[in-house]
Amino acid sequence: MKKIVLSLTIALGFIVSAAEIPDRPEKLTFPKLKYEPPSGAEFRVQLKSGPVAFVVPNRELPLVSVSIRVRTGQYNEPKGKAGVAGMTGFLLGKGGTKTRTAEELEERLAFLAAGLSSSVGDTSGSVGVNTLSKDLDEGLVILREVLTAPRFQKSRFDLYKQKQLQGMKQRNDDSKNIERRELLRLAYGPKFFRNVIPTKASVESITVEDLRAFHQAWFHPDNFVVAVSGDFDRKTMVVKLEKLFAKWPFTGKAAVPVPTNKRFAKPGVYIVDKDVNQGRVDIMLPGIHRDHPDFYAVQVMNNILGGGGFTSRITNRVRSDEGLAYSAYSYMPGGTYYPLLFVAGYQSKSATVQYAAQIVLEEMRRITMEVVMDKEMVTAKSSYIQTFPETFETKGKVAATFADEEFTGRGARNPAHFKEFRAKFAAVTKADVQRVAKKYLTPDKVVILIVGNKDVILKGHPDHPVNLDSLAPGGLKDVPLRDPFTMQPLK
Amino acid sequence: MRILLGLFLFPALLVAQQVPVKEHFLANGMKVLLVERHDAPSISGGWVARVGSVNERPGITGIAHLFEHMMFKGTPTLGTKDYKKDLKIMADQERVRDLMRAEERKMRAMWRRGEITDLFDPEQKTKRWRALNDEFKKLVDAHRKVIVKNEFDRIYTSNGGSKMNAYTTYDHTAYFITVPSNKLELFMWMESGRLLEPVFREFYAERDVVFEERRMRTESTPLGKFSESFNSLFWESHPYGWPIIGWPSDIPAISKADADEFYATFYVPENLTLVLVGDFKSKEALTMAQKYFGRLKRGKKTVPDVITMEMPQKAEKRFYAEAETNPNVDIYWHTPAFGHKDTYALSVMSKILTGNTGRLKKELVLKSKLATDTFAWTRGMHYAGQFNAGGEVADGKDPAAVEAAIHAVVEKLKTEPVPAKELQKVKNNFAASEYRRLTSNHPILMQIIHTEGTGDWRELNTSGAKLQAVTPADIQRVAKKYFTKENRAVAIYTRKPGTGGGDENPLLADLSGQAKAMARKFISSVNSEKDVASLKGRLQQIEEQLEKAGSKAPPIMKVIRAALRKRIGELEK
Incomplete structure (x- = not known):
């Protein structure tokens, strides 16, 4: 009996719902969603001890995160000392402090289940601690010691060096690593600071004194921007931060601007011969700065072309139509300090590398010649406008996002950035999209990088003959593998 | 003083932090798990099917994963x-x-x-x-x-959907997305729609896509093909032994009829769990779930269980591979399935071994300097588990020494009780991770999906106390039970001759550019030669020539001689 009643309800439920459920999602109506982003000013604190901090309390969980961004980077490495920035960044947190050996420090942090991170990348450094709120004071004591009195313990210094040198041996093992390295060289030129990478000689020449010099030059409060979030009271936290940065034991140097002396390669098809059954391809052009007035139109254009995943043209044609790649995409992010790149890329079996390149180039041309569809505009714009609230999804993200604005200077230049973000995207027109496509997707400058089995790639596919010369002016250029220790060409 | 105090006060932390999941069932047997969080105006939602590559059979390996791809191709009204x-x-x-x-x-x-x-x-x-x-x-x-190309995706994206993706494991297949909180009904419409009547358009082009995925992940990476092979050596009878992405012979042979049958068997409401995390009201969400997902009909047969079990291993298994990699050691042991009482002690042991202050790093990297990196982890999958430890061999050290050192560290877990403070350190980290896992919607969703797909979401909230209860005696007992020679498989990777490391042969440094190129070609041909007799013949010739030429011999000849000797040595080892 019970059973019958149950199935009756289900049957009834089915009829009722089937009547109510529309056949197309456009027929659904949704409640309005109002969202206003937080304002950075609400959290910004100019500390007397030097740094600007963004202090965002969140009492939900007993955790606190303190993260410090440092105005330095790989661009500050002295000549011949490539690797010193990364090494300093790593060993700050992993090399002990004046009062504790590396082992003691690690053991204590592990016991407290606290995280201590430190690194220096190409255009910024970062040191942070994440603790349970009950351990915050101890965490801050450790953080100050790490920042002011790192030990750079010899045994850890030697171990890091050994790992670096051993790691170099793997530089030609994975085609993906070769691709990344050569892409940067073609995009910015071998002399640009990002391409001056550690060699055996540079790493061997680095001394503990070099680390100390790098650390003391840049790691001082005037070069810090701080992001703090978690389980604390704002006032108390500000007092703690003042104490953290007060009476710094050294003065250091003022931050210097990030260099912009890059050079884009001459057009051509650059190929690195590597015996794998899938070629990795990047079709490149010079990109833009994020403060450029074209930035918003460029994002929409790129999203339609290849940046929007399954809704974008390159993915549709190379992946869904032809099954030539698992991942086919384009990206054209705005650079913070200098214009970055446009890249359309994919990985395809050797025989179809050329054919897929032809399709991608066709799509790059088409978007300059034909006006895009309304449907595509809606999708592309929505992917920025409607997902915007996620920028501030957590309190940690609120603190980090505003700290980043402060760090890069955009917060001061354009405090309305987030307030205007959605309107700027909404204002992009189809004509804008075509205009920026014409302006930036210039076939005469195209540089194509291919890493894969040269012979099989050039042989192509019997069903899809492609004339390689048609792909880029400048023709085919061999790029040698590099000696992993010296970065000199292996010939 | 403060620091000391802190140390002893620590156990105050050990109050478990629960993931506040509410469990419900629809009339058709589909499970619904809800976690309300109102921090941001969005909802991370998804569903998990308790089916993975473990449910396949030879001939259609890879179908669970291919099916995951096909679920994005639309419905009768979407995509055409x-x-x-x-x-x-x-x-x-x-x-x-x-x-x-x-x-x-x-x-x-x-x-x-x-x-x-x-x-x-x-x-x-x-x-x-x-x-x-x-x-x-x-x-x-x-x-x-x-x-209509990728319309499923377009509808979501134009409505603010993000992070849309899916994945397939040995045991489960999961689909997920984040939508603005006012688009919950769209989520219900889309997800129930593709479950109710998926249409497998572009089936055959998608198989090519999967092949490219296989090339990308497995075939064109330095270790991909070897780890696939090692995994198959480790699992003898169990279906965990074939790769999730499928054998190359099977992927192109899977038919749409196979996919239809797979769908009818496994994508039935009693085998699915819907999960929502974020800014919604549970009551409304449940009503909507009943309205949309309530349309799914129960399967005609009970969802089949996997019957074949892993045969207890009879002898140690060993795997030697030459690859484009620095030498390393990788050891697997068979362990029990998800939820088994021994898995907690195994988890604790993995943390005792791994990490910055773990025993492996202390012994192998810092003390004996045999390795540059070490690791350990364990997992209980739905039907069986594994424990894995290994490391990268330091330059000039012997992989055998690294292996022996790992065994010694593991052996100590059996013979000596873990000191209280060390055990407490590991437990503190398990406890703290109960908070850290709760910071935002998407990661919470993914943990629930993963735990539910592997066995039961409740484990998220019950494992904490069980981990805290592990004693030094438990560790010794469990270590003795699983860390035996007969229960392990060992992989030793060494660098494939002629790859990496630049001019490893110091003799090459003396050669001119052209001679260097010739020498490299020769070395690589020597290194792919497997016939020792032929190599010995060539070595003899070279030695005679060298003798004749005396001091006038071009330096390349010495390089060639060295390469021949080295290769012969390797083959005769």
């Missing part, structure tokens, strides 16, 4: 301009594909007889197959005219 035509073309395609499959069967027979050498080479396909393929391509072109 004309559903009738759409169906007709797909039926025509199947007819041609059946004929092609018959031809493929013939080609396999030809391959067995050696009449063709490569089943994947387009030039070795039979005439008939190629004619059929041309016919099929025409149908694909015709189909394109009625398909």
